[in-house]
Amino acid sequence: MSQLNVVGQSLERPDAYDKVTGGKGYPVNVKLPGMLHAKMLRSPYAHARIVSIDASRAERLPGVKAVLLPKDVPQIKFCPVFFVPVQAPSMVLDFDVMNGERVRYVGQPVAAVAAITADIAEAAIDLIDVEYEELPAVFTPEEAMAEGAPQLHDEAPNNIAKTPFFEYGDLEKGFAEADFIFEGTYETQRVHTCYLEPRVCVVDMDRQDNVTIHVTTQHLFGTREKLAFALGIPETKVKVVKSPYIGGGFGGKLELTAMEPVAALLSKKCGRPVRLEQTRQEDFITTTRNPIKVYLKTGVKKDGTFTARYAKSILDCGAHATHGSEVIMVHGAFGLFFNYHAPHQKWEGYTVYTNNMIGGGYRGYGAPQGSFAVESQIDEICTKLNLDPIAMRLQNARKQGEPHPFNPAFTLATYGLADCLREGAAKIGWEKARRRDKGSSGAKKRGIGLAVHPVWVSGCMGFPDIYEHSGAIVKINRDGTADLATASMDIGSGQIATLTQIAAEALGLPAGAVRMSSAGDTDNLPFDAPTHASRVTYSSGNAVKEAALSAKKRLLEVAGSMLEVSPADLEVSDGKVSVRGTPSKTLSVAEIAQRAESPFVQMTAQGPQPTVMEEKGTIIGLSSLAPKSNPTPCAAQFVEVEVDTETGEVAVLHAVYAHDIGRAINPKAAEGQVEGGFQQGMGYALMEHIQFDPETGSCLTTDFLDYKMPTAVEMPRKIDSIFIETDEPTGPFGAKSLGECCVITPAPAIANAIHDAIGVRFTQLPITPEKILRGLGKI
């Protein structure tokens, strides 16, 4: 790798100043003239038939401009997930915006109102009289699959929305070859991503069905496709405006919900823009990470080699399958089976309907649920067989140079798991900590644990039905700076910083000379797949690099003409183009761009003079391409915990992450990703849990008092991030990705550390103080 100038620098994020001074780029701050405010009425019942709706009282409330009822909404079924085609055959097509006949979970929208203020809209929805006929409801997937359970969707007997499976080798033979067999059931809970900016949209839909929407989304083009479909209008009637950034997503803004089409239809009715902002309470019941119960059985030789693995996973997708059809696949493949070799494997997955809230995307996308099972069980095996947890993992793990597990056309060109384990262990002092006294006298016991996880994608190249390509436009300005435009959304994780640094590096411009265009929409930007699946740095990054290189090619052509040398003899660095070997022959990028942009015929003292035609035209580069491969970032995570054996409280004292991410484009931003990932993973491990009333199915944890997530106070005082730069050959300047590894490992690492501290194994998340005391036999 040649010398890097901009990539690898911890530059200040370009969006930082704007965000700390009010964040005018957030969709929540968009205001349009004449804008109305909407609220949705939601079902109080988990399962009911809608007998009648009478909105006349609401319509009469002063300030109300329109009421939207199911009859006003196209009754179309589709898959609202952004990263697949709207009628993707691999997905379940069961979602509708506002069902007029039946509600299947508490919180399902049944009507909506637009009014001159949000308060009036809220008062008005209370005046809508809905008569329901309650139906029996079912809240656990096991009960939902049982004989005689209420059936949620006609097309899904026994409430099973999807049953993927795979098998290879001969499972029975594999178990017969094992010296030991380990079995366990591992359960994970419903959690919310807790993005800071609520889901919100401002929509203008005119009588000709032209729609313009500003919205908190992780995908502009997915929003366009699904919203158009839901409204029953051609896709290009919808223009989705790119907000400079949104206030967090984490996978929680990766599908169309009722909000966008409802606001659009209200806007059309009123002839005015309509804003719909969800409350935190509504957000909590809009999307969630799917809870999955995993039964896992593993056969091992005495030395720790896997002979066979079998797993059965039951995913509760709630009232509609949406992401649940894909999460189950990622869970089975990435979460459970790809990480380690075993000659004989079998997996069965079940995505099951219940009368719970609908599931969604969340960082890790099925892998955290799998990893909790796998990485916990490996520790159980190590304890029982007295094996070293690091050696045991390395022994069974895939290795650099092996074929990629799901697409043998790719190889694991870079896969630094062994280095991650080595460096992480050294940093936390693994050997010493494992051997030390746990503090047997006091109430507080310390323990140490680890977990590893690769994410088998930097993007999703090679998956059925998943959008992958990215595009970018790079334009060089007369002042020597460049503008970058992409449809890739910055969802808070530093996409603007990363992509502009890649562009600057590729162009040979100094740090800060590339600006992310703040204006753009689906009409004028090239398609980009969503900001999801650990893909932006790698996939969008490659597209940005390509567009920058194409702009650079043109830059050198113009410079070559100006300097009367071949472009091949030129190089660009720090905003200057010079002739290789003759540093005196130099032009600034600004001079070249000015020449390119200047009039062909120029007035001189001698009168009008033509200049060189070949030098004219904006220096611009375009790209639109699918990524070349699917390189695999991986992480080893170590944590030290302290368990209060009298109260059950767990404090995480220290976390160490070692990540192979290929290359850290902006190390500080990368650290931020890792620390944020730990916070979410730690919340998953210890406290976060969307809970419902078991009788009525209504949500009990609708604010941050009842929904517990780690605050700055609970976070470990020390988080060490180690980046192992393996220089991925297909990545932009060697980069792979980082988004998800860091959120997958904390739960099993913490569970393993708790086991190390107190000798009790917990297999149900979250591991609350109460569960700890029960585990210790104290209650």
Add this chain to the structure above:
Amino acid sequence: MALYKLKEFHAPKNMQEAINILGKSQEAEILVLAGGTFLHGLEARGLLSDVEELVDIRKAGLDAIRDDDRGLLIGATVTFSQIQTLPSVQRTPWLAGLSDALAYPPVQIRNTATIGGCVSASCPFFDVPTALLALGATVMVKGGEAGERQLALPDFLAGLFVNSLEPGELVTAVAIPKCPGNGASAFIKLEGNANDLAIVNAAAYLSVDSQKTCTEAYVALGGGVAETAVLSDAARQILIGSKLDAATLQTASEAVTADISPMSDHRASAEYRGAVAKVIVRRTLERAIARLA
């Protein structure tokens, strides 16, 4: 949800005016507004949609503080932050438990939450009332038919979110009597994260004579161990006259079981609350003892 039915927002300039307003509006849905931190929570949960009048008492002259040898008399609208700045709260072992409790709410809340609001809410999950119980606090009340009353805090806290105020009555101050002898107090909260109401909390006040024999003991618990924060008489009986050795602390902590009836909710089960209550009480007693001169 908004205050749809709100018709009047009163901002009385003195206590009498406030009492007059409350007295006139007995039938209406009227609420006193102090720091608003609790009311805001109710409003956000849609529980105030019937309220027609609010009486903002922050300018009603109820913010005096008297700190002398009779003890502390804190006006109803004095904020937590203001209490934290009092020398006796900052420096004396006697009020150290109150200081412990005041440190838990986030600073934004401390800057606006009032002592009158915190007792009037009668919320068993708050911290400051538990600390006040262990210090033998009294609530000063004016207005209504009685005109003026003083209620010991245990009598004032009538039930879950219910206080003993009669229509037209207003809390004007909270009094903490000067501790007899050499006392020290402490408070500990068990919480799910730093942004939490107590799962269990405990406060203790202890004093000893020159022989290190315990002469006075108050043990209070809150956080869902009962419908209101409560005093444990069982623990008090065991502690008074004892040498406050480890075995006595253990017995006293276990005795609190007799005085509590913990609740189960989605945050913790009654069993868990009952089990950790003993632990937290013991640790609180240990902390108070460490502060004894």
